[in-house]
Amino acid sequence: MTTGDSIKKMHWREIRLRPKIGTMLFSKHHSCDVVVVRVASPCPWPVGQADPERLHQGVTKLNLPQPRQLRAPRQSPSVLAISSVTVIPAPAHRPQDESRLSSTLTLSLPHLDRLRQLPLSPPPNEVERFRTRQTTSTMSDPRESSSYSIIPRIRYNTIGGINGPLVILDNVKLPKFNEIVTLTLPDGTERSGQVLEARGDRAVVQVFEGTSGIDVKKTKVEFTGESLKLGVSEDMLGRIFDGSGRAIDKGPKVLAEDYIDINGSPINPYSREYPEEMISTGISAIDTMNSIARGQKIPIFSASGLPHNEIAAQICRQAGLVQKKGITNKGVHDGHEDNFSIVFGAMGVNLETARFFTRDFEQNGSLEKTTLFLNLANDPTIERIITPRLALTTAEYYAYQLEKHVLVILTDLSAYCDALREVSAAREEVPGRRGYPGYMYTDLSTIYERAGRVAGRNGSITQIPILTLPNDDITHPIPDLTGYITEGQIFVDRALDNRGIYPPINVLPSLSRLMKSAIGEGMTRKDHGDVSNQLYAKYAIGRDAAAMKAVVGEEALSAEDKLSLEFLDKFERQFISQGQYESRSIYESLDLAWSLLRIFPKDLLNRIPAKVLNEYYQRAHKDAKGKGKARAEAEQQQEEGNLIDA
Structure with a gap:
C-alpha cells in the first residue's frame, strides 16, 4: 500500500x-x-x-x-x-x-x-x-x-486441544475476553467462536457450531478483535432465525440498520423507570389475578408434559396493550397494535415443537408482529447460550430505537442452564449445586435484568421466560435462583392438568409483584384489585372446604362451606379454564369474576369495599329465580339466625 x-x-x-x-x-x-x-x-x-x-x-x-x-x-x-x-x-x-x-x-x-x-x-x-x-x-x-x-x-495454527465445545489455543498474542474468533477448517468451511478465558498467551474458545470435524493440526484460527454483534433492522419482524441469528425462512437477507453487541449495555439504575400499565395476555387467570406490567420480568414455572408451549403460543396470539383511559403519560404512545411487538426465543426444542410454533404463528397472523429465534435440540448445545441474548438484543433495538413495547418469551431456560453446566464442566470449574456453575445466578441476571423501561425512551421490554422444573421440584437451582431475580411467577399445576383444565394455572402459588402498578382506575378498572383479592380469598377457602369434605363428608359441612365448594368448582371450570383460541379482554374477565362472586351473599364478600360492592354487585334480593341450591340454603339459614337474634 x-x-x-x-x-x-x-x-x-x-x-x-x-x-x-x-x-x-x-x-x-x-x-x-x-x-x-x-x-x-x-x-x-x-x-x-x-x-x-x-x-x-x-x-x-x-x-x-x-x-x-x-x-x-x-x-x-x-x-x-x-x-x-x-x-x-x-x-x-x-x-x-x-x-x-x-x-x-x-x-x-x-x-x-x-x-x-x-x-x-x-x-x-x-x-x-x-x-x-x-x-x-x-x-x-x-x-x-x-x-x-x-x-x-x-492467523494461528496453534490449537492445543479440544474439550467438548471448547478449543484451547496456545501462543496467541493479546487475546481478549469475549472476542470473536473465526475458525477455518481444512475444507474451507468457517465456524465462529468466542473467547471465554484469556490468560497470557493462552485462550479458551467456545465454538458456537460445535467442535466436530475440527482438525487440530490443519484448522486455522483468526481473532477478529470484535465482540459478537447482531445486525438488527425493523425488517426482522415477521422473520424466523436460527439460534445463531441466521435467517431460515427462505426470505431475503435482512439489511442491517445497526450492529449491536449481543451482551447489551448495563442500564443505570437511576435511569430505570418503574414498570406501569398493563400488557394483556387474553388469559383470565393471568390478567385478572397476576397482571403483568410493561417492563416486568415474570417467569412461568412448568414441568415436563405440561402444556407450557401451548400457553406460550396462546400468549403470542392474544397479547396486546391495555391503554390508560383519560391519563396522559409520556411513556405511552397509545394502545395501537403497531406499537407492540413480540420476540420469541426457543432453546433446545425438538423439531415437532418448532413446527408447532411456526405453523401456529403463520396461521393466525401473529408472525407479522413477531421475531422468532429457534435453537433445535439437534443444534450445537453451545448455541443455546447466545440464543436468548440475540432475542434480547433484537428486543432492545425495537424498544429503545423504534420505541415499541416488546414482549420477550424465552423457552426453555432450563435448556440454557444445562448448556451453561456443560461448558462449565468442560472448563473443569468447581461445580455448585447439582453440578451447575457457581456463577449461574450472575449469568441468569444478565438475561433477566435486560427487561425494563429506560427514562427518555417510550418503549419497554417485558420478559416471560418459561422454565421446566426437573421432577416438578420447585427447590431446584434453576427456579430457585430465578425467583430471586424476577418479579413473581406463574405456576402451571399438574393436578389441574390431570383434571382436564386448560390452562392449568394454579393462582395460589402464582404472584405478580408489580401488579399494583399495572391495574386500577384509568388503566383497567377501579374494582380490579379488590376483585382479585376476593377471588384469592374465596378460592383458598374453597380448597380448604374440599379438604374438609374429604374427611367429614359433605353432610357435615356448613352452608357457607357448601357455597365455597360451589364457587371452587365454577371458578376452575369457568374462570381458569378457557379454550386455546379463546381470548378474553380484562373487562370480560372482571365481569366473569363478578358473576362467580355473586354466588355469595353481600356480607360474605369482606375483601371488597362497600362502595365498590354496591356499584358492581347488582343482585336482586327478592328474585330467587336462578339462585343455586347452596346459596338459597345459606340465605335461609342467615334469615333464621336474624330472627333468633331479634
Missing part, C-alpha cells in the same frame, strides 16, 4: 464499512457519502506482500499514537499469514504542527440510506476489515478527518 502527497488511484483491500461506521465518521455531516482517513506518512508495504517485519517497521514509522498492545507481532512459528489488515479508531488528537501531515485519503462509499438514528459518538471498539480492491482517492481537509492505527490480522 503506498501513499503520497498527490494520490490518484490506490490498491486498497476491500472495505466493508457498515452503516454505523459511516454515521460514526460523519456525525456532524449526515448527508456525506465519503469517509476520510488521515495518515501521517506513506505506508511502506505492498498489498499482496505484507511481511510482518516490514509491516511492523511501517507502523512504527507513523506519526500517530501507537498503543503498545496494537503493534504488529514479530514473526513466530504460530503465525501462518497476515490475511487482512484491521483499522481501529484511535483517540482524537491534533498535532501542534499541522504541516507534518503528509497525505489524507478519502475513500468513496455508496450513499448510506435507511438510517433511523445517527449515533453522536463512535463506539470504543469499532473495527473494519480490508481486502484487495481498487478504488479512487482524492485529497481532503485533514481537519475533518479521523486518526487511525493500522495493525495486521494474524
Whole structure:
C-alpha cells in the first residue's frame, strides 16, 4: 500500500464499512457519502506482500499514537499469514504542527440510506476489515478527518486441544475476553467462536457450531478483535432465525440498520423507570389475578408434559396493550397494535415443537408482529447460550430505537442452564449445586435484568421466560435462583392438568409483584384489585372446604362451606379454564369474576369495599329465580339466625 502527497488511484483491500461506521465518521455531516482517513506518512508495504517485519517497521514509522498492545507481532512459528489488515479508531488528537501531515485519503462509499438514528459518538471498539480492491482517492481537509492505527490480522495454527465445545489455543498474542474468533477448517468451511478465558498467551474458545470435524493440526484460527454483534433492522419482524441469528425462512437477507453487541449495555439504575400499565395476555387467570406490567420480568414455572408451549403460543396470539383511559403519560404512545411487538426465543426444542410454533404463528397472523429465534435440540448445545441474548438484543433495538413495547418469551431456560453446566464442566470449574456453575445466578441476571423501561425512551421490554422444573421440584437451582431475580411467577399445576383444565394455572402459588402498578382506575378498572383479592380469598377457602369434605363428608359441612365448594368448582371450570383460541379482554374477565362472586351473599364478600360492592354487585334480593341450591340454603339459614337474634 503506498501513499503520497498527490494520490490518484490506490490498491486498497476491500472495505466493508457498515452503516454505523459511516454515521460514526460523519456525525456532524449526515448527508456525506465519503469517509476520510488521515495518515501521517506513506505506508511502506505492498498489498499482496505484507511481511510482518516490514509491516511492523511501517507502523512504527507513523506519526500517530501507537498503543503498545496494537503493534504488529514479530514473526513466530504460530503465525501462518497476515490475511487482512484491521483499522481501529484511535483517540482524537491534533498535532501542534499541522504541516507534518503528509497525505489524507478519502475513500468513496455508496450513499448510506435507511438510517433511523445517527449515533453522536463512535463506539470504543469499532473495527473494519480490508481486502484487495481498487478504488479512487482524492485529497481532503485533514481537519475533518479521523486518526487511525493500522495493525495486521494474524492467523494461528496453534490449537492445543479440544474439550467438548471448547478449543484451547496456545501462543496467541493479546487475546481478549469475549472476542470473536473465526475458525477455518481444512475444507474451507468457517465456524465462529468466542473467547471465554484469556490468560497470557493462552485462550479458551467456545465454538458456537460445535467442535466436530475440527482438525487440530490443519484448522486455522483468526481473532477478529470484535465482540459478537447482531445486525438488527425493523425488517426482522415477521422473520424466523436460527439460534445463531441466521435467517431460515427462505426470505431475503435482512439489511442491517445497526450492529449491536449481543451482551447489551448495563442500564443505570437511576435511569430505570418503574414498570406501569398493563400488557394483556387474553388469559383470565393471568390478567385478572397476576397482571403483568410493561417492563416486568415474570417467569412461568412448568414441568415436563405440561402444556407450557401451548400457553406460550396462546400468549403470542392474544397479547396486546391495555391503554390508560383519560391519563396522559409520556411513556405511552397509545394502545395501537403497531406499537407492540413480540420476540420469541426457543432453546433446545425438538423439531415437532418448532413446527408447532411456526405453523401456529403463520396461521393466525401473529408472525407479522413477531421475531422468532429457534435453537433445535439437534443444534450445537453451545448455541443455546447466545440464543436468548440475540432475542434480547433484537428486543432492545425495537424498544429503545423504534420505541415499541416488546414482549420477550424465552423457552426453555432450563435448556440454557444445562448448556451453561456443560461448558462449565468442560472448563473443569468447581461445580455448585447439582453440578451447575457457581456463577449461574450472575449469568441468569444478565438475561433477566435486560427487561425494563429506560427514562427518555417510550418503549419497554417485558420478559416471560418459561422454565421446566426437573421432577416438578420447585427447590431446584434453576427456579430457585430465578425467583430471586424476577418479579413473581406463574405456576402451571399438574393436578389441574390431570383434571382436564386448560390452562392449568394454579393462582395460589402464582404472584405478580408489580401488579399494583399495572391495574386500577384509568388503566383497567377501579374494582380490579379488590376483585382479585376476593377471588384469592374465596378460592383458598374453597380448597380448604374440599379438604374438609374429604374427611367429614359433605353432610357435615356448613352452608357457607357448601357455597365455597360451589364457587371452587365454577371458578376452575369457568374462570381458569378457557379454550386455546379463546381470548378474553380484562373487562370480560372482571365481569366473569363478578358473576362467580355473586354466588355469595353481600356480607360474605369482606375483601371488597362497600362502595365498590354496591356499584358492581347488582343482585336482586327478592328474585330467587336462578339462585343455586347452596346459596338459597345459606340465605335461609342467615334469615333464621336474624330472627333468633331479634
